[in-house]
Structure formats: structure tokens, C-alpha cells
Amino acid sequence: MAILNKINVFRRGLMRNLTKNIGKARSQGDIILVDKNDIKKILICRPNGRLGNLLLITPLVQEVTEIFPNCKVDLFVKGTLAPIIFENYDNIGKIIDLPRKPFKSLLKYLNVWISIKKQNYDIAINVDQNSSSGRLAVQFSNAKYKFFGDSNEETQFVKSDYEHIAKYPVYNFRNYLNQLRFPKSNKIIAPLDLKLSSFEMTEGKRILNDLFHNDKKTICIFTYATGEKCLSEEWWGKFYAQLKEEYKNYNIIEILPVENVSQIAFKAPTFYSKDIREIGAVIANADLFIGADSGIMHLASAVQTPTIGLFSISKMEKYEPYDNSSIGIDVKLYTKKDYLKVINSILNNGKINSYSKAI
Numbered sequence: 001m002a003i004l005n006k007i008n009v010f011r012r013g014l015m016r017n018l019t020k021n022i023g024k025a026r027s028q029g030d031i032i033l034v035d036k037n038d039i040k041k042i043l044i045c046r047p048n049g050r051l052g053n054l055l056l057i058t059p060l061v062q063e064v065t066e067i068f069p070n071c072k073v074d075l076f077v078k079g080t081l082a083p084i085i086f087e088n089y090d091n092i093g094k095i096i097d098l099p100r101k102p103f104k105s106l107l108k109y110l111n112v113w114i115s116i117k118k119q120n121y122d123i124a125i126n127v128d129q130n131s132s133s134g135r136l137a138v139q140f141s142n143a144k145y146k147f148f149g150d151s152n153e154e155t156q157f158v159k160s161d162y163e164h165i166a167k168y169p170v171y172n173f174r175n176y177l178n179q180l181r182f183p184k185s186n187k188i189i190a191p192l193d194l195k196l197s198s199f200e201m202t203e204g205k206r207i208l209n210d211l212f213h214n215d216k217k218t219i220c221i222f223t224y225a226t227g228e229k230c231l232s233e234e235w236w237g238k239f240y241a242q243l244k245e246e247y248k249n250y251n252i253i254e255i256l257p258v259e260n261v262s263q264i265a266f267k268a269p270t271f272y273s274k275d276i277r278e279i280g281a282v283i284a285n286a287d288l289f290i291g292a293d294s295g296i297m298h299l300a301s302a303v304q305t306p307t308i309g310l311f312s313i314s315k316m317e318k319y320e321p322y323d324n325s326s327i328g329i330d331v332k333l334y335t336k337k338d339y340l341k342v343i344n345s346i347l348n349n350g351k352i353n354s355y356s357k358a359i
Helices: 003-019 051-055 058-067 106-118 132-140 153-158 168-179 198-212 233-246 276-284 295-302 336-349 354-358
Strands: 041-045 072-078 092-098 120-126 142-147 217-222 250-255 288-292 307-311 327-330
Touching: 041 058, 041 132, 051 295, 058 072, 058 168, 092 106, 106 132, 120 132, 132 142, 142 168, 153 168, 198 250, 198 276, 217 233, 217 295, 233 250, 233 336, 250 276, 276 295, 288 295, 288 336, 295 307, 307 336, 327 336
Parallel strands: 041 072, 041 120, 072 092, 120 142, 217 250, 217 288, 288 307, 307 327
Antiparallel strands: none
């Protein structure tokens, strides 16, 4: 591990220990949330700049804006992706972004914290209870109601899907609202959503038509992932050969990562773009997406394309695509027969069958 990585690991661990008790002793007492229409301004804190992590907060944003339809939501994030992801979210106000490298942009870094303090919020929400910056931002904010993202043990035992990183922030926030005497909600948690426009969808379809010039259905594959999540060239080579053999009546396209690399040596037709929404629009016009756990996998889920997430290292219960037409699968346990059953179930029925879920 490089020296800078060691420093970052130490820094994160230190900050987590220093901030883990912020908000723990805070009690709501007799505070009651009387009228949801009084909530006009909300701060949601997720100071992370990765594509996947930002897409994974879209269910919470949808939850908050549905409960408080008159509110504007400011997002405290990191990097420059959030304005792109939340472009078509009507209730988003300001996007307050921390620089990716604070020590190289110290003045901007300090101004971000000052801007949070200057604003008056009705509610401040930390998405991840283990985020030291998120807890600090909520503590630092001028908000009447402060939710630090802490989990609820009872919910953890009752909800079988509580571990999912897109769902537990919603469950935790619902529990917080219950403490404020707000009615309980048993609604299904919203899916990830990029909210593509009709124009973007049309453009995505045009791109696919220009690539293939036929009426066949399309399977998208994404062969890249970071670190140990990236499956080997040998694994992908065999899998791609299997796809070509079994699905001759389908177009197969490889979505390339920003690094412009391919685990199948560019043997399939490819699509490359640095525009997240354009990539999403292309995937949205496909019938199936197959790829390892990555930001692009979450992007496929966020444009409501049936998604097969390939997991080898990551905890599937935490990161798998979760709608009825998507599934996470452990590549160490699946056979060729299993893959085909899952793919056929989606392509033929538009949903996952019970066999696939049971594996």
C-alpha cells in the first residue's frame, strides 16, 4: 500500500473514531413534527464523489421529496458528478460540493463548510452513519431537526433487505420521523433513478440503431471494475463466448469504462463516452445489462434496465441491484446452466424467477 493510501486509511479511521458519538446523546424530547408542509429546506449529506454512491442516494432523495413535497433539498457531496446525476430532479436546490483533494483546494474546502453554517435548514440528514464528514456537516448545520444516520436495531431484525446501502438510509430516516410522531410508512422503497428525459432516451436509441442497423434486442456487458472486483480476462473470455453462442439473435455491445479498456480485447462492438447520462441512455434502450459490481452497474439499475450484477468480492446483500427484474449473483457459485437460466428468465419473462433467487 502506498504511503498516501496508508495516510488516508489512518485519517479516515481517526475521524470515524472522533465523530462516531456526534449526535448520539441528542434526544428529540418533546419535539413533534406537526405539519409536513412547514418543511421547506432540507440538507442531505453524502460527502462522497463516486458514481455508484451518489446514485445509491436517489431512493432517499425520492423518499424525502415525496414526504415533504414543498421542500427544496440541498446536497452536500464531493466532486462534480452530483449536478449531472440530479439534473432532472425538480426539488434539488443547491449542490454543495467538497473538492476531491481538499489540501489542494483549501480555500474552497473552508468555504463549503462556511456555506453550510450560513444556511437555515428545517432538517439536516446524514446518509451514512459511518461518514465522519456527514456527521460533522449535520452537527455544524443550522437545522431544527438533525438526523445523524444512526441505525435502528428493531428495523434491522424486521426488514430482510435492511443491509442494502440504498435502503437502510430510508429505513433509518423513517424511524427518525417516527420518533417525531410522524406516521409510519410501509411503502416499497423507490428504485435508483437517473430520471432520463424523453430526448435522452431517443438519443440512446439512435446511438444503438447507428451501431447495429437492425431490429434485434440488445444485451449490454461491462467487463471492467476497480481492484479485485474486476473479473479476469479468462473469465470474461469464456462468458462472452457463451453469450455469443447462446444469444445469436441478440446484439451484444460492450460499454467501455473511462479507462477505455476491455477484458474481452474489444471483440464485441463497443460504446465509449465520458457523459454519464449518455451512457445511461444507451443502457436504458437495451434489454439486459450484465456487469461486475461498479458504478456503471448501479447506473444500469438507475435507468431501469434489467441488471445482472456479478459479485466476487463485494457483499451482495449490500450492493446488488434490487428491483424485480434484476439480481446480484456470486460468480464463485454459479455454473453455465445457472447463468443461462437467469438470463433466459429476464429476457423471456422480464423478471427473475424463483429458481434464480434461490441460488
